[in-house]
Amino acid sequence: MKFTVVTGNLTSRKEPLILGIAEGKGLPPWAGKWSAPVRKAVQDLLRSKRFQGKLNETFLLPLGSQWLILIGVGKKEELTLDRVRQAAGTASRRAVAAGFESVARGLLPVKQAPADQVAQAVVEGSVLGTYRYTEWKTLSADEKKELKSVTLVAPTAGDAAAAKQGVRRGLILAEAVCWARDLVNRPSNRLTPTMMAQEAKAAARKFGFRCQVLDPKAQRRLGMNALLGVARGSREPSQFMVMEYKGPGAGGKKPLVFLGKGITFDSGGISIKPAERMEQMKYDMSGGAAVLGAMRAVAGLKLPVHVVGLVPATENLPGGSAQKPGDVVRALGGKTIEVINTDAEGRLVLADALGYAKRYKPAAMVDLATLTGACVVALGQHCMGLMTNNGGWGEQVKQAATRSGERAWKLPLWPEYTEAVKSDVADVKNVGDGKAGTITAAAFLKEFAGDTPWVHLDIAGVAWADADKGYLRKGGTGVGVRLLVELAKVWKGKP
Numbered sequence: 001m002k003f004t005v006v007t008g009n010l011t012s013r014k015e016p017l018i019l020g021i022a023e024g025k026g027l028p029p030w031a032g033k034w035s036a037p038v039r040k041a042v043q044d045l046l047r048s049k050r051f052q053g054k055l056n057e058t059f060l061l062p063l064g065s066q067w068l069i070l071i072g073v074g075k076k077e078e079l080t081l082d083r084v085r086q087a088a089g090t091a092s093r094r095a096v097a098a099g100f101e102s103v104a105r106g107l108l109p110v111k112q113a114p115a116d117q118v119a120q121a122v123v124e125g126s127v128l129g130t131y132r133y134t135e136w137k138t139l140s141a142d143e144k145k146e147l148k149s150v151t152l153v154a155p156t157a158g159d160a161a162a163a164k165q166g167v168r169r170g171l172i173l174a175e176a177v178c179w180a181r182d183l184v185n186r187p188s189n190r191l192t193p194t195m196m197a198q199e200a201k202a203a204a205r206k207f208g209f210r211c212q213v214l215d216p217k218a219q220r221r222l223g224m225n226a227l228l229g230v231a232r233g234s235r236e237p238s239q240f241m242v243m244e245y246k247g248p249g250a251g252g253k254k255p256l257v258f259l260g261k262g263i264t265f266d267s268g269g270i271s272i273k274p275a276e277r278m279e280q281m282k283y284d285m286s287g288g289a290a291v292l293g294a295m296r297a298v299a300g301l302k303l304p305v306h307v308v309g310l311v312p313a314t315e316n317l318p319g320g321s322a323q324k325p326g327d328v329v330r331a332l333g334g335k336t337i338e339v340i341n342t343d344a345e346g347r348l349v350l351a352d353a354l355g356y357a358k359r360y361k362p363a364a365m366v367d368l369a370t371l372t373g374a375c376v377v378a379l380g381q382h383c384m385g386l387m388t389n390n391g392g393w394g395e396q397v398k399q400a401a402t403r404s405g406e407r408a409w410k411l412p413l414w415p416e417y418t419e420a421v422k423s424d425v426a427d428v429k430n431v432g433d434g435k436a437g438t439i440t441a442a443a444f445l446k447e448f449a450g451d452t453p454w455v456h457l458d459i460a461g462v463a464w465a466d467a468d469k470g471y472l473r474k475g476g477t478g479v480g481v482r483l484l485v486e487l488a489k490v491w492k493g494k495p
């Protein structure tokens, strides 16, 4: 998708136009620039209530030989950058459905948001909302139609200059998210841990960050027995991705460390999952995909930060050598873990990753993981769960989440919860007591995070969308990339 920024007036354009309308406000401000018949057509439509301007509502209105794509943006007082992003996604998808190859649109005025941020949100929404996962599908001529060009019409030369910066950043981010989505949507036979590591290496070369991959031999040497334990049930070798980016001037600084769960398929292992919807468990590497996408975007944007990305990747399968309930493994830092349930594998691979992170003496850490079904029950698909050992750092991550439109909600992590992961035979066990499953999973991870300011994000609910909505498409969402990049953007070297 190509974006062009021009200065001028939408009324002089010939291609289909995307026009935003707020709810319950009558004729929108842009209508003043149009002729009386156009104003009347919009007025009649609003009076008829066939279109009310509700968020993500669309209407295709013919205007002589031209088309107007009306897009509802909800109540004017409630307009945020994320709603602009959502509306752009819905409108662009409507344009594709109508067979339009190019459209023009304006930049919605959002309170306190400069034109560059609005343009960035529009670009992200348009690209993400029309994303498709087509790697294995034969497409008909109709299905191959794409929205190829979007012209952004800015009111002044100053806005246009700002918008161009926003377009550049929006494209870097959106393309990183689309890549993360591709990795999530890719079937597990097409994205093994080894293939995922190859993707990381290729991106590192292309976007300018370091990537080293530790194979099982190296993992054994380091004592990553929790990761190796999970990998025992599979013939695919586990891979541990170590990525590092040092931006301009950030060389000597302690890094910000991102960690992502990289289970390319979670069958549950010996504690096997039911067959229903098991095919969806290819998305159990969504946390890892978010870290890969964030490394790519942070490097692409050349942010002046020191960031390390760690992704432990393996399949979780019930092969003949698989680990069994009751087995005890020693994680990288020396702590022993009783594996009560082999399906609680995410916290095992992250235990070794958190242990490995110590060698960087991180200033702060954030992990992302599709860790618990309990999080989907607790929070649904509208926000991720956030747990932390450091209130201040937790608040910063939560605010970055809000700004990026990838919302997070804090759950408590009081010491009492740690009781539930104490084991009779080892230092900790990998399940809780059946209550507060999302929190006890975090309580387990906390044992491996040590004193470093650390935030755990459970993305089980938000990493997969069940239907198209706004800028989300059915399938992998690529959630986490924008949040991590926002964190890196405001990072001052310490939390």
Ligand code: BES
Residues within 6 Å of the ligand: 266, 268, 284, 341, 343, 344, 345, 346, 370, 371, 372, 373, 374, 376, 430, 431, 432, 437, 460, 461
């Ligand atoms: N990958 C799953 C979590 C999950 C489940 C994500 C459903 C999305 C939808 C994770 O590895 C898992 O299986 N967790 C168990 C933990 C339990 C055994 C303590 C769960 O949530 O049931």
Ligand code: ZN
Residues within 6 Å of the ligand: 266, 268, 316, 342, 343, 344, 345, 346
């Ligand atoms: Zn599992």
Ligand code: ZN
Residues within 6 Å of the ligand: 263, 266, 284, 343, 345, 346, 370, 371
């Ligand atoms: Zn899992």
